[in-house]
Amino acid sequence: MVPLSYYLVLSGFLFACGVTGFLIKRNIITIFMSIELMLNGVNLSFVAFAAHWHDLAGQVFVFFVMVVAAAEAAVGLAIIIAVYRTRETLNVDQVNLLKL
Amino acid sequence: MTSNLNLWLIPVLPLAGAAINGFLGKKSSRTAVSTVGLVFSGAAFAWALSVAWRFSSVALPYQEYVAHWIRSGSFSADFALYLDQLSLVMLLVVTGVGFLIHVYSVGYMWEDPSYYRFFSYLNLFMFFMLTLVLANNYLMMFIGWEGVGLASYLLIGFWFTKDSAASAGKKAFIVNRIGDFGFLIGIFLLIQHFGSLNFTEVFAQVQPLAPETAGAGLLTAIGILLMVGACGKSAQIPLYVWLPDAMEGPTPVSALIHAATMVTAGVYMVARSHMIFERAPQALMVVAVIGTLTALFAATIGITQTDIKKVLAYSTVSQLGYMFMACGVGAFSAGIFHLMTHAFFKGLLFLGAGSVIHAVGGEQDMRKMGGLRSYIPWTTLTMGIATLAIAGIPPFAGFWSKDEILWKAYQSNWVFWLIGVITAFITSFYMFRLLFMTFAGDYRGAKVDAHGHGSHGHDDHGHGEPHESPWVMLVPLMVLALLSVVGGFVGYGNRFEHFLAPVFGSGEVAAGEATSRGTELLLMGVSVIVALLGAALAYVLYVSKPYLPQKIADAMNGFYTAVLNKYYVDELYAKLFVKPLIDGSTNILWQGVDRKVIDDTVNNAADGARHVSDEVRHMQSGNLRSYAGWIAAGSAVVIAYMIWVGVR
Numbered sequence: 001m002v003p004l005s006y007y008l009v010l011s012g013f014l015f016a017c018g019v020t021g022f023l024i025k026r027n028i029i030t031i032f033m034s035i036e037l038m039l040n041g042v043n044l045s046f047v048a049f050a051a052h053w054h055d056l057a058g059q060v061f062v063f064f065v066m067v068v069a070a071a072e073a074a075v076g077l078a079i080i081i082a083v084y085r086t087r088e089t090l091n092v093d094q095v096n097l098l099k100l
Numbered sequence: 101m102t103s104n105l106n107l108w109l110i111p112v113l114p115l116a117g118a119a120i121n122g123f124l125g126k127k128s129s130r131t132a133v134s135t136v137g138l139v140f141s142g143a144a145f146a147w148a149l150s151v152a153w154r155f156s157s158v159a160l161p162y163q164e165y166v167a168h169w170i171r172s173g174s175f176s177a178d179f180a181l182y183l184d185q186l187s188l189v190m191l192l193v194v195t196g197v198g199f200l201i202h203v204y205s206v207g208y209m210w211e212d213p214s215y216y217r218f219f220s221y222l223n224l225f226m227f228f229m230l231t232l233v234l235a236n237n238y239l240m241m242f243i244g245w246e247g248v249g250l251a252s253y254l255l256i257g258f259w260f261t262k263d264s265a266a267s268a269g270k271k272a273f274i275v276n277r278i279g280d281f282g283f284l285i286g287i288f289l290l291i292q293h294f295g296s297l298n299f300t301e302v303f304a305q306v307q308p309l310a311p312e313t314a315g316a317g318l319l320t321a322i323g324i325l326l327m328v329g330a331c332g333k334s335a336q337i338p339l340y341v342w343l344p345d346a347m348e349g350p351t352p353v354s355a356l357i358h359a360a361t362m363v364t365a366g367v368y369m370v371a372r373s374h375m376i377f378e379r380a381p382q383a384l385m386v387v388a389v390i391g392t393l394t395a396l397f398a399a400t401i402g403i404t405q406t407d408i409k410k411v412l413a414y415s416t417v418s419q420l421g422y423m424f425m426a427c428g429v430g431a432f433s434a435g436i437f438h439l440m441t442h443a444f445f446k447g448l449l450f451l452g453a454g455s456v457i458h459a460v461g462g463e464q465d466m467r468k469m470g471g472l473r474s475y476i477p478w479t480t481l482t483m484g485i486a487t488l489a490i491a492g493i494p495p496f497a498g499f500w501s502k503d504e505i506l507w508k509a510y511q512s513n514w515v516f517w518l519i520g521v522i523t524a525f526i527t528s529f530y531m532f533r534l535l536f537m538t539f540a541g542d543y544r545g546a547k548v549d550a551h552g553h554g555s556h557g558h559d560d561h562g563h564g565e566p567h568e569s570p571w572v573m574l575v576p577l578m579v580l581a582l583l584s585v586v587g588g589f590v591g592y593g594n595r596f597e598h599f600l601a602p603v604f605g606s607g608e609v610a611a612g613e614a615t616s617r618g619t620e621l622l623l624m625g626v627s628v629i630v631a632l633l634g635a636a637l638a639y640v641l642y643v644s645k646p647y648l649p650q651k652i653a654d655a656m657n658g659f660y661t662a663v664l665n666k667y668y669v670d671e672l673y674a675k676l677f678v679k680p681l682i683d684g685s686t687n688i689l690w691q692g693v694d695r696k697v698i699d700d701t702v703n704n705a706a707d708g709a710r711h712v713s714d715e716v717r718h719m720q721s722g723n724l725r726s727y728a729g730w731i732a733a734g735s736a737v738v739i740a741y742m743i744w745v746g747v748r
Binding site: 022092 | 722723724725728729732
């Protein structure tokens with residue numbers, strides 16, 4: 001039996017990778033993938049706890065997160081395509097009309 | 101109470117007139133405005149006459165409850181009216197002279213662009229003055245008291261575009277405020293000690309008290325505080341300074357407010373409170389001394405003034421001093437008698453002066469008049485009568501009342517009498533000086549072109565030769581002249597005194613009869629001779645040897661300059677009170693407290709908030725990833741903290 005802490009460390013590592021990628025990457029697709037990475041890091045800790053405490057609620061949550069992530073991916077990718085079509089770039093630093 | 105007099109109508113009628121003219125007058129024609137003004141003030145006079153007619157049929161003092169006002173615990177002050185012989189005299193003087201002056205104003209103010217405003221103010225003044233006179237408690241009297249102050253302020257500053265008029269109005273208001281403060285404290289003392297302000301209730305409680313001969317006590321304090329109020333309103337030393345400046349107002353205003361009625365409110369108030377003063381000899385002494393000094397002091401200033409209205413203003417101050425002298429020696433009825441005759445002849449003098457000013461196109465300097473008798477004979481005649489009356493020449497009105505005062509003063513203390521006689525001499529001198537400078541000799545003014553002068557603003561009209569005023573102005577002059585001739589006879593054989601005896605008590609009358617008749621006649625002779633001497637001196641100096649005054653002035657150079665500059669009292673007050681006040685307000689309260697403490701606290705708080713926000717707002721860059729960074733950093737901090745807590 002793999003101890004809970006292993007899962008949590010891996011989960012934290014995945015989440016940290018996601019955050020780092022989100023912060024340092026310019027390409028919008030990479031940023032999008034980083035978000036997925038963070039979500040999966042969280043999912044991992046959910047299922048780890050669910051297995052540890054023998055409680056199905058954690059697993060149910062993971063399904064919810066997956067559904068939301070799938071929906072988000074559909075919408076997000078559509079937006080990305082729309083952005084690329086109008087601005088011909090995927091660099092987020094050049095898509096900054098909302099900036100101060 | 102045998103019948104209902106409906107006294108409340110008397111003050112309310114002018115108020116209605118003021119409201120109608122004030123709200124609707126701007127769009128109405130001059131005729132409509134004057135109709136409203138005259139009808140309402142005339143109706144008040146008519147009603148006052150009818151009250152006088154039915155006077156003997158009511159039980160005195162007649163009281164009329166109008167409405168609830170203040171009820172607090174056992175204290176109450178209602179809108180209620182009070183009528184006795186004293187208020188009847190005041191009522192008739194105020195409405196009668198007031199109505200005549202309204203009539204006069206129709207002519208005098210006809211060309212003024214703010215015609216309706218003038219009549220509205222004038223009616224408003226009548227309302228407050230009648231409230232003052234008819235009030236049955238001190239608080240309602242105070243309302244009238246403040247109200248006439250307001251009306252006076254509005255009317256002095258009537259031509260408010262003129263700087264001097266605006267500041268004269270403010271000066272009158274502020275100086276009066278000092279006196280009102282004293283009056284108010286007096287009222288507070290009355291409430292505290294007698295639990296009431298109602299005249300009958302207060303006096304009923306005061307009556308059994310013994311006179312405070314041994315030392316000053318409560319009644320003395322109240323008396324002196326009331327006198328402070330009277331000093332402000334009635335222009336006595338040390339608060340007289342506002343009255344000469346008040347001459348900036350239109351001349352009918354000077355006649356009505358600053359000669360005939362409002363300034364006598366202080367005398368009325370002191371006479372009304374005679375029950376208190378009679379039991380406070382020291383307070384009475386203060387009244388007498390202030391009155392006597394003011395009479396002499398103002399009369400001497402009157403000698404040197406060259407502005408016709410200023411002479412009359414100082415003369416008014418001086419005559420008010422006589423009235424206070426009378427009250428101070430306990431001769432309240434003599435004071436009220438003089439108040440009445442003074443209203444006639446001083447009102448007449450001011451209206452006559454207005455007619456003169458009207459005739460010469462707004463000029464007020466007597467040195468530029470002269471010889472007007474051939475141009476304006478009616479004005480000359482009426483002014484002459486008024487001068488004879490004020491100088492105390494028998495049988496004109498002023499003689500009777502002034503002689504009464506001097507006689508009463510002599511019985512009290514011969515010093516008062518002596519100063520009174522000296523003042524009578526000076527009065528006669530400066531009044532005849534005014535008369536001769538204005539009407540005798542040759543005309544010294546420039547023959548002004550039509551519409552060719554603007555220095556006196558609104559008082560002027562287009563003129564060539566000096567010309568007589570219209571009838572609407574002359575008729576009031578004639579009526580007042582008639583009253584100045586016959587008005588004194590009501591005092592013949594002490595009839596006036598007997599009439600007022602129920603108010604002031606009859607002891608006064610008895611004391612008057614007891615002393616020798618011979619002395620009275622002798623003193624009467626002295627005052628007449630003195631008055632004639634004053635007139636003769638004025639004749640010598642200003643008619644037969646007109647070069648002499650300048651010589652005398654040169655010979656007494658320093659003194660003359662001091663008197664000409666009104667003894668520098670205004671300058672002294674400016675140095676002593678006004679300047680320290682302004683300096684203190686500017687340097688300490690404004691620059692120090694307001695700007696340094698209050699403003700800086702508020703401003704620094706605001707500046708601090710702005711600086712902090714200025715720094716913090718950079719976090720909100722609009723850059724999404726920087727937000728994400730902040731979130732990550734924040735959650736890292738939270739997690740670190742939780743771990744730290746967990747480890748500990």
